[in-house]
Amino acid sequence: MSAAPVWHAPHWQRLRAALDADRLPHALLLCGPAGLGKRVFAQRLLARLLCTAPQQGEACGHCHGCRLRLAQTHPDAYAIGLGVNREGKPRSEIVIEQIREVCERLQLASALGGRRVALVDPADALNAAAANALLKTLEEPPAAALLILLADHPQRLPATVRSRCRRVQFRLPPAAEAVAWLQAQDLAGDRAHALDAADGNPGLAAGYLREGALARREAVRSELAQLLARRADALALAQSWAQDEPRQRLLFAAQWLAREMRAQAAGERGPLASGRDLRRLMRGYEQAVRTRELLRGPLRADLALLDFLSLRGD
Numbered sequence: 001m002s003a004a005p006v007w008h009a010p011h012w013q014r015l016r017a018a019l020d021a022d023r024l025p026h027a028l029l030l031c032g033p034a035g036l037g038k039r040v041f042a043q044r045l046l047a048r049l050l051c052t053a054p055q056q057g058e059a060c061g062h063c064h065g066c067r068l069r070l071a072q073t074h075p076d077a078y079a080i081g082l083g084v085n086r087e088g089k090p091r092s093e094i095v096i097e098q099i100r101e102v103c104e105r106l107q108l109a110s111a112l113g114g115r116r117v118a119l120v121d122p123a124d125a126l127n128a129a130a131a132n133a134l135l136k137t138l139e140e141p142p143a144a145a146l147l148i149l150l151a152d153h154p155q156r157l158p159a160t161v162r163s164r165c166r167r168v169q170f171r172l173p174p175a176a177e178a179v180a181w182l183q184a185q186d187l188a189g190d191r192a193h194a195l196d197a198a199d200g201n202p203g204l205a206a207g208y209l210r211e212g213a214l215a216r217r218e219a220v221r222s223e224l225a226q227l228l229a230r231r232a233d234a235l236a237l238a239q240s241w242a243q244d245e246p247r248q249r250l251l252f253a254a255q256w257l258a259r260e261m262r263a264q265a266a267g268e269r270g271p272l273a274s275g276r277d278l279r280r281l282m283r284g285y286e287q288a289v290r291t292r293e294l295l296r297g298p299l300r301a302d303l304a305l306l307d308f309l310s311l312r313g314d
């Protein structure tokens with residue numbers, strides 16, 4: 001996501017006003033679905049806060065503060081991500097040592113005399129101990145410091161943490177804004193189709209266009225339709241899905257099943273033309289969602305997929 005999308009504007013203006021009035025909160029929670037540019041927003045704010053000569057409310061890009069930030073060596077900017085563990089393997093959660101280290105640094109005086117800013121991303125990956133450690137800092141926030149938390153799934157954060165952050169909630173923009181933004185991106189392919197596939201999420205639609213996911217989605221539709229008509233082999237499909245973006249395929253499968261249900265409920269012919277009853281489609285939908293969650297873990301994808309693709313219970 002390059003230039004700031006138009007749906008960021010109200011949030012940006014509100015924060016800018018708070019900043020101008022020197023009433024910026026100590027902690028922000030940027031949340032909402034992936035694909036709406038929360039990280040772009042966070043970086044824009046971080047840049048603005050570390051810039052020593054902002055122009056029209058934006059970072060100038062060439063002062064000392066900006067240069068250090070661009071070189072990723074600004075002494076007052078900290079970023080916490082998933083990182084790697086002692087064995088060098090990627091972590092699946094943010095751990096207490098990471099939070100402690102940053103919170104200790106936030107207590108120190110600013111190196112360049114401005115604000116200190118810490119970015120926690122993804123904040124919904126904080127484990128319980130880390131969230132607790134963060135809570136202590138949120139309860140007694142150091143002066144001239146800002147914590148920016150990013151979360152696609154804020155409900156995974158403890159309510160105590162959420163309640164001590166100013167929430168900046170990103171929502172799906174109106175269709176016209178989403179289409180206009182997509183048009184301005186350097187992308188090939190059918191944008192309206194991509195936006196429909198992404199249920200109106202412009203960043204997700206752009207991702208689909210970039211990676212050619214629409215063809216995969218269409219394949220999932222036709223394979224599901226064949227399965228429901230008992231004209232496909234679940235085992236062969238499970239093996240082929242396991243080789244190529246199984247979680248995305250399950251997302252598309254759940255979406256097609258949901259659309260099939262909606263069409264049936266409205267007495268129309270659905271995208272899967274299944275003729276199955278709603279109860280059975282619902283079971284398939286739930287299993288697609290569940291299997292997708294299961295595949296986050298170290299599970300054999302083909303076996304989990306076979307379980308779903310057998311569409312048992314009918």
Ligand SMILES: [Zn+2]
Pocket residue numbers: 050051052053054059060061062063064065066
């Ligand atoms: Zn600057």
